[in-house]
Amino acid sequence: MRSDDGAGPAVLDRLRxxxxxxVPLVESMGDVAQILxxxxxxxxxxxxxxxxxxxxxxTVRRLDGRGGVPTSWRSPSSHLIGLAEAIELGGSLGSxxxxxxxxxxxxxxxxxxxxxxxxxxxxxxxxAEEILTxxxxxxx
Amino acid sequence: xxxxxxVAVDYLARVEGEGAMRVKVxxxxxxxxxxxxxxxxxxxEAFMLGRPYTDAPDITARICGICPIAYQVSSVxxxxxxxxxxxxxxxxxxxxxxxxxxxIESHVLHVYLLxxxxxxxxxxxxxxxxxxxxIVERGLRLKKAGNAIVxxxxxxxxxxxxLRVGGFHRVPTKKELDSLIxxxxxxxxxxxxxxxxxxxxxxxxxxxEYEFVAISQDGYPMNTGRIISNRGIDIAPAEFNxxxxxxxxxxxxxxxSRVRGRGAYLVGPLARYSLAFEKLTPAxxxxxxxxxxxxxxxxxxxxxxxxxxxxxxxxxEALRIIDEYEAPKQSSVPHEVKAGEGSGVSEAPRGLxxxxxxxxxxxxxxxxxxxxxxxQNQLSIESDLRxxxxxxxxxxxxxxxxxxxQSIRNYDPCISCATHFLKLTVERVTTGG
Numbered sequence: 001m002r003s004d005d006g007a008g009p010a011v012l013d014r015l016r017x018x019x020x021x022x023v024p025l026v027e028s029m030g031d032v033a034q035i036l037x038x039x040x041x042x043x044x045x046x047x048x049x050x051x052x053x054x055x056x057x058x059t060v061r062r063l064d065g066r067g068g069v070p071t072s073w074r075s076p077s078s079h080l081i082g083l084a085e086a087i088e089l090g091g092s093l094g095s096x097x098x099x100x101x102x103x104x105x106x107x108x109x110x111x112x113x114x115x116x117x118x119x120x121x122x123x124x125x126x127x128a129e130e131i132l133t134x135x136x137x138x139x140x
Numbered sequence: 141x142x143x144x145x146x147v148a149v150d151y152l153a154r155v156e157g158e159g160a161m162r163v164k165v166x167x168x169x170x171x172x173x174x175x176x177x178x179x180x181x182x183x184x185e186a187f188m189l190g191r192p193y194t195d196a197p198d199i200t201a202r203i204c205g206i207c208p209i210a211y212q213v214s215s216v217x218x219x220x221x222x223x224x225x226x227x228x229x230x231x232x233x234x235x236x237x238x239x240x241x242x243x244i245e246s247h248v249l250h251v252y253l254l255x256x257x258x259x260x261x262x263x264x265x266x267x268x269x270x271x272x273x274x275i276v277e278r279g280l281r282l283k284k285a286g287n288a289i290v291x292x293x294x295x296x297x298x299x300x301x302x303l304r305v306g307g308f309h310r311v312p313t314k315k316e317l318d319s320l321i322x323x324x325x326x327x328x329x330x331x332x333x334x335x336x337x338x339x340x341x342x343x344x345x346x347x348x349e350y351e352f353v354a355i356s357q358d359g360y361p362m363n364t365g366r367i368i369s370n371r372g373i374d375i376a377p378a379e380f381n382x383x384x385x386x387x388x389x390x391x392x393x394x395x396x397s398r399v400r401g402r403g404a405y406l407v408g409p410l411a412r413y414s415l416a417f418e419k420l421t422p423a424x425x426x427x428x429x430x431x432x433x434x435x436x437x438x439x440x441x442x443x444x445x446x447x448x449x450x451x452x453x454x455x456x457e458a459l460r461i462i463d464e465y466e467a468p469k470q471s472s473v474p475h476e477v478k479a480g481e482g483s484g485v486s487e488a489p490r491g492l493x494x495x496x497x498x499x500x501x502x503x504x505x506x507x508x509x510x511x512x513x514x515x516q517n518q519l520s521i522e523s524d525l526r527x528x529x530x531x532x533x534x535x536x537x538x539x540x541x542x543x544x545x546q547s548i549r550n551y552d553p554c555i556s557c558a559t560h561f562l563k564l565t566v567e568r569v570t571t572g573g
Contacts, residue, residue, distance in 0.1 A: 092269035
């Protein structure tokens with residue numbers, strides 16, 4: 001309902017059926033308790049979120065989350081705690097996985113709409129492919 | 141001291157969503173206080189037009205990520221009013237139970253991660269967690285207990301899908317509900333510890349004269365009922381627009397609510413608590429008094445105590461409903477589809493949430509009105525800001541910003557429901573006079 005805010009779930013939809021069954025796919029509205037719980041027993045977590053940092057729409061950036069997430073990556077999902085703070089909180093509580101890979105997809109429109117904008121749609125495909133590559137290399 | 145003072149803060153942290161606040165001081169006299177919300181067009185009301193009435197709970201649930209149940213319950217209450225039928229006692233109790241889960245989630249998030257850092261002098265919950273790890277973990281586990289109720293009855297962890305006009309798509313078994321008990325029993329004690337913890341904070345002495353507005357029902361105000369105030373309002377939801385008006389203000393795209401012929405009013409935990417103190421559970425009442433509250437609370441800073449008390453209430457109420465539960469024979473009540481207009485209210489964690497819909501004879505939505513609690517509180521927030529400003533004019537700008545931001549956070553405004561961006565500006569002007 002908020003257009004490019006759905007970038008993360010869209011990536012999940014692309015991954016469903018393509019990742020090994022022992023790789024859980026978790027969709028979150030940004031509920032900090034849910035997120036920290038989902039990570040607690042994991043060695044490696046890959047996170048995908050829509051961001052609004054001023055980059056051109058559709059820009060994809062990949063980070064090591066343990067090094068911190070830019071505060072300019074304010075999630076357009078303004079509900080609850082932002083991703084940067086959730087990761088930092090996990091760090092403070094000692095519940096962060098050993099590896100945290102974060103993909104940020106720059107949103108164009110988060111005001112209202114049921115579809116992704118074209119640039120974000122393309123970014124979703126790019127991120128999904130990259131995740132599949134990462135996971136397959138890990139398994140190999 | 142005369143002079144121009146200008147304080148600008150780029151964003152208001154720790155408010156769900158964003159808004160804007162501007163304060164102007166001329167020669168140490170407050171000239172203007174504005175709490176403004178910049179909001180894109182009301183997408184959701186417009187989106188529902190032409191859609192079947194059955195879509196309303198699912199669409200409105202997406203307005204707010206932290207209070208989807210509130211939107212769903214207000215919407216089904218309004219639709220069932222339009223279609224003139226009642227879902228009965230047991231399904232209503234299930235709606236109240238899932239609502240308890242949402243109150244727990246929302247209040248605990250606010251108390252522990254959004255509001256407590258203010259009182260303890262921390263910049264954020266992250267900094268607080270480094271020094272108070274066990275306390276933050278307690279909050280997260282409490283929030284999870286609320287999540288569990290919403291997930292079980294809502295059908296999934298995000299955007300609950302199980303509520304419908306007429307009841308639910310599926311009702312839980314007694315065994316499924318009983319599985320919630322152990323964590324809720326732990327949560328009851330944790331909620332009591334929460335009240336004791338926050339009651340030890342230091343609170344500015346602020347006493348406001350509010351017109352409190354909340355639901356009136358048999359139990360503590362939560363899932364349905366009439367609308368009352370401490371200044372004589374006692375109406376059915378259908379009369380809402382006869383007593384309350386929404387006005388567009390030039391500086392904001394959200395609608396500012398007033399009592400017709402009067403002015404600002406307050407919805408939310410302080411209103412519920414002050415209008416229905418005697419309907420809390422005995423333990424909740426006792427701990428509220430032990431925490432230093434009276435039967436009425438009109439200090440907005442003490443809202444953190446009231447939210448903690450309501451969290452305890454919600455846990456005890458959830459345990460009561462689970463204990464008394466008998467699975468209904470049908471998950472949903474059959475009903476006739478017809479043209480009509482209906483209104484519904486419920487108490488979102490942040491306050492009264494009003495929905496009104498008009499339906500054609502095929503049950504398609506031809507008109508929709510949604511009045512969220514934060515929009516209703518805007519004028520009260522502005523009024524509070526003026527009082528806090530008057531009392532703190534001597535503070536340096538950074539400290540003043542901090543106190544003013546805290547004032548807005550007292551309201552736990554779910555600005556995502558009403559807006560998209562917040563920016564704080566304090567302008568101080570010297571005339572040399």
